[in-house]
Amino acid sequence: MNHLRHSFRSLRKTPAFTAVAVLIVALGIGAATAMFSTVNALVLRPIALPEPDRLVAIYETNLTRNITTFSVSIPNYYDWKDRAKSWDSIAALNWRPMNLTGRGEPESIPCKAVTANFFPTLGIPLALGRNFTDEEDRPGGANVAIITDSFWRGHFGRATNVIGQTMLFDGRPYSIIGVLGPGQPLLDDLEVAVPLAVDPAKERRTNHEMEIYGRLKHGVSLEQAEAELKSIAGQIWSEHPDMDHGWSVRLAPLAREIVGDGIRTGLYVLLGSVGLLLLIACANLSNLLLVRASARAHEMAIRTALGANRARLIWQIMSESMTVTLTGGLLGVLLSLWAVDAMHSLPLPRAAEISLDLRVLTVACAATLLAGIFSALGPALKASQTRPQEALKGRSPRSAHRSRLRDTMVVLQLAISLTLLVGATLLGRSFLHLLRVNPGFNSDNVLTVSLRPKDDEQAAKFYERLTERISTLPGVGSVGVISSLPLTEGNTSNNLFPVGPSGLSAGVSIQSSWRLIDGGYFGAMQIPLLRGRTFTGITPEEATRSVVLSASLARMLFGANDPVGRQVTSLRPDGERLTVLGVVGDVRSQKLGVAAVPTFYWSMHRFIYGPMHLVVRLAPTKPGQDGTIGDPASLLSAIRSTVKELDPTVPLFQVRTLEQIRATSLEQERLVLSLLGGFTTVALLLCALGTYGVIAFSTQQRTQEFGIRVAIGAQGSDILRLVIGQGARLVTIGIILGLAAALTFSRILAALLYKTETTDPLSYAVAAAVLALVALSAALIPARRATKVDPVVALRAE
Numbered sequence: 001m002n003h004l005r006h007s008f009r010s011l012r013k014t015p016a017f018t019a020v021a022v023l024i025v026a027l028g029i030g031a032a033t034a035m036f037s038t039v040n041a042l043v044l045r046p047i048a049l050p051e052p053d054r055l056v057a058i059y060e061t062n063l064t065r066n067i068t069t070f071s072v073s074i075p076n077y078y079d080w081k082d083r084a085k086s087w088d089s090i091a092a093l094n095w096r097p098m099n100l101t102g103r104g105e106p107e108s109i110p111c112k113a114v115t116a117n118f119f120p121t122l123g124i125p126l127a128l129g130r131n132f133t134d135e136e137d138r139p140g141g142a143n144v145a146i147i148t149d150s151f152w153r154g155h156f157g158r159a160t161n162v163i164g165q166t167m168l169f170d171g172r173p174y175s176i177i178g179v180l181g182p183g184q185p186l187l188d189d190l191e192v193a194v195p196l197a198v199d200p201a202k203e204r205r206t207n208h209e210m211e212i213y214g215r216l217k218h219g220v221s222l223e224q225a226e227a228e229l230k231s232i233a234g235q236i237w238s239e240h241p242d243m244d245h246g247w248s249v250r251l252a253p254l255a256r257e258i259v260g261d262g263i264r265t266g267l268y269v270l271l272g273s274v275g276l277l278l279l280i281a282c283a284n285l286s287n288l289l290l291v292r293a294s295a296r297a298h299e300m301a302i303r304t305a306l307g308a309n310r311a312r313l314i315w316q317i318m319s320e321s322m323t324v325t326l327t328g329g330l331l332g333v334l335l336s337l338w339a340v341d342a343m344h345s346l347p348l349p350r351a352a353e354i355s356l357d358l359r360v361l362t363v364a365c366a367a368t369l370l371a372g373i374f375s376a377l378g379p380a381l382k383a384s385q386t387r388p389q390e391a392l393k394g395r396s397p398r399s400a401h402r403s404r405l406r407d408t409m410v411v412l413q414l415a416i417s418l419t420l421l422v423g424a425t426l427l428g429r430s431f432l433h434l435l436r437v438n439p440g441f442n443s444d445n446v447l448t449v450s451l452r453p454k455d456d457e458q459a460a461k462f463y464e465r466l467t468e469r470i471s472t473l474p475g476v477g478s479v480g481v482i483s484s485l486p487l488t489e490g491n492t493s494n495n496l497f498p499v500g501p502s503g504l505s506a507g508v509s510i511q512s513s514w515r516l517i518d519g520g521y522f523g524a525m526q527i528p529l530l531r532g533r534t535f536t537g538i539t540p541e542e543a544t545r546s547v548v549l550s551a552s553l554a555r556m557l558f559g560a561n562d563p564v565g566r567q568v569t570s571l572r573p574d575g576e577r578l579t580v581l582g583v584v585g586d587v588r589s590q591k592l593g594v595a596a597v598p599t600f601y602w603s604m605h606r607f608i609y610g611p612m613h614l615v616v617r618l619a620p621t622k623p624g625q626d627g628t629i630g631d632p633a634s635l636l637s638a639i640r641s642t643v644k645e646l647d648p649t650v651p652l653f654q655v656r657t658l659e660q661i662r663a664t665s666l667e668q669e670r671l672v673l674s675l676l677g678g679f680t681t682v683a684l685l686l687c688a689l690g691t692y693g694v695i696a697f698s699t700q701q702r703t704q705e706f707g708i709r710v711a712i713g714a715q716g717s718d719i720l721r722l723v724i725g726q727g728a729r730l731v732t733i734g735i736i737l738g739l740a741a742a743l744t745f746s747r748i749l750a751a752l753l754y755k756t757e758t759t760d761p762l763s764y765a766v767a768a769a770v771l772a773l774v775a776l777s778a779a780l781i782p783a784r785r786a787t788k789v790d791p792v793v794a795l796r797a798e
Helices: 002-013 014-044 074-083 118-122 147-154 222-239 253-258 261-295 299-304 310-344 358-384 386-394 404-435 454-470 520-527 540-544 551-558 632-646 658-666 667-703 703-710 714-750 763-787
Strands: 055-061 067-071 087-095 098-101 107-109 109-114 126-129 146-147 164-169 172-180 193-194 208-216 246-252 446-451 478-480 494-499 510-517 529-532 546-550 567-570 577-584 599-603 612-619 652-657
Touching: 002 014, 002 310, 014 310, 014 358, 014 667, 055 222, 055 253, 074 208, 074 222, 074 246, 087 118, 087 546, 118 208, 146 147, 147 172, 208 222, 222 246, 246 253, 253 261, 253 546, 261 310, 261 358, 261 404, 261 667, 261 714, 310 358, 358 577, 404 667, 404 714, 404 763, 446 632, 446 658, 454 478, 454 612, 454 632, 478 520, 494 551, 510 551, 520 612, 540 546, 540 599, 546 551, 551 599, 612 632, 632 652, 652 658, 667 714, 667 763, 703 714, 714 763
Parallel strands: 109 193, 146 172, 510 599, 546 577
Antiparallel strands: 055 067, 055 208, 055 246, 087 109, 087 208, 098 107, 098 164, 126 172, 146 193, 164 172, 446 612, 446 652, 478 510, 478 612, 494 510, 494 567, 529 577, 546 599, 567 577
16 A cells, blocks of 8 residues: 555656556556457357347358358248257248338338247347247238337337237238337347248249248257258258259358358457557556656655665555556446447447457456557566666766667567557458459449339339339439349359350359349440340240340350350249340459359349339430439439329338448448558557657757767757667667568468559558658657757756
8 A cells, every 4th residue: 555655646746657658558458458348248149039049040052053051941940940959940031021001100120920830939138029839920810910119119109019019011900919128139220020821832842032040959969960960951852853953051150140250350450459558558558657667766765875775665666557558447347338339330240249348348447458458568577687886876867778678668568569550551452452452333323222122013103104204304314223242241042054056064154143123224224245046025925934134144154155146044044044145244243352252133024122222324414424413312302202102002122322322331441451550550659659768868968968079069950860869770670570570470360461462562661661751750850859969958967
């Protein structure tokens, strides 16, 4: 307690030092705490469901077609459920968007069709009402619905009499029988659930569209359950020789699937980066304590002369360090509360679960204690080695000397800062490459709107009339419709077989994405037509028997031969034959950083699958000009009026420009870059502060030396070179060590980089130049001050 009281008194007498030291610790601990809370919530903490280690996501695979993860067909799911013995239960979910009417303006509701055992299997509780029954989950069962807490709050104001109320979905009345509890995993894109209610005997095994989740029995491992389902998949294959062959099963822990490996990698990189930032903060604080200890050498000498032993001197420095770090740590945790609140809006799964729980606070406390010990260790040992006779003589100006420990700490900061700076530069270069990617379409001045009429059988005619009317609106250049917009989530795929001569072996197909479009889509997106024609100008009957291929798919199927007029089949070699109308340019449909996948386009007259997306391109101001009339969003009211005239029950949703979609597709890359860039900026500031502190203190110690140099004829430029040279030596050593460390650290970034090598010389050169500029700029301030030393004043003590 005596040490602590003395520490408080001593630190109170130097408020500038104390404020800077506390701020350094607060920045390091705050950033580390916020980042660890994110990793803890998304990776380390189990999902908030009963016994989450027993929950598994189940996928179908077809390795012969390079399909490692695919949705499941309905008949296969029911066969697994009936035959598998390793599970307490297996549940299914399917996407089923519906339009809500009768409550003001029509709305598109994120709705899912689930099996009766879905919520019990996952352990998701209900706040009100009951679950679905097996009778309701059969064809012809009652129209009932379970709503989420957010839907209950938004549409019913959390009224307790909601059970039994009726809503109109796609024109049919549904009775509410239950309300789910708030904050449940897997419910981010769900507001209403209805029974799946299908007859598996009437469903096709070739139609894979189900999400499957299972709860393992106690004592059954993931590997055992996977082996059992693979065996059942083989039995199904042998029992149905006419089905699409090669399908098997893959299992994955549910918690891992929710977050995904890509996000995990990014989070670990950021956690490692913030750990390096904390090291820089510790080294900086250690340097400040070293400077403070050197300035108090006379005080320590007097204490030693009066009988203080080495242990008391060490404890005095340690207590001051712990006082600073504990105060800074407390402030850092408070700062992290603000950061955690901001992180809830991040584009990450489970982001709403990020919080400061006991584990995070324990790690924050441990990090604070370790930071205090690490920061004080060098200064304490240095102070304890003070010799009273020399230190008391140290009041003489001749006693000034360099501190290797202070220099070492500065070099450590420089090296770690360069490591972070190289990582940020590599990610920045990668992000610039992504921004320059040609996605295969022109995203300028295009508005997209999603919509779905309730009657799928008449949907194609509805979209035809709608595009005809919108194309006549003022300022509209072209209009098209597609089932899934590029650079958005979700994918639909199938395999195509070439008919006739091909470079492929007999019976070999190409796994390809497919999209449903109308005749105006390619023109509205400005996707180039390379050969043949599109669906424009042909009858619906002819369109249903035709396809348009992407350039890469045409090459894979027919090599260098002209594919126009050739035929292909889907699913199996003897399937329905489709005529190739034309070939269009490749489009990056998934991510800008993912190469365009082979794609074929069906006419929407063939069938309609879910909502369609209207693509409206604005017309140029004058023919041949690039300028457009107004903003794409300005057309929204006219489009809404047109839709209402055709069918007042059809809602518009997901209103976005193509530029917004493109920007959204880069959200995770932008997040990692911005966070790592922020950590690097703080590291550079700390590095500049550390370099300035060491050079400034060293310059102050050498005041008499500079006075003598000036007295015997040295110029200001000589003093400037002398001081800058000291800083340059530290910077050079730090850059050399930092480059070596960056070569190792950058390998971790490989999975996050696009068209950027981890050894990219330009990135390393730019990072080294920026670090040198920052550090030498910090050294320049005390160097310029040293050139103004008055030799008379400096030598007066002599």
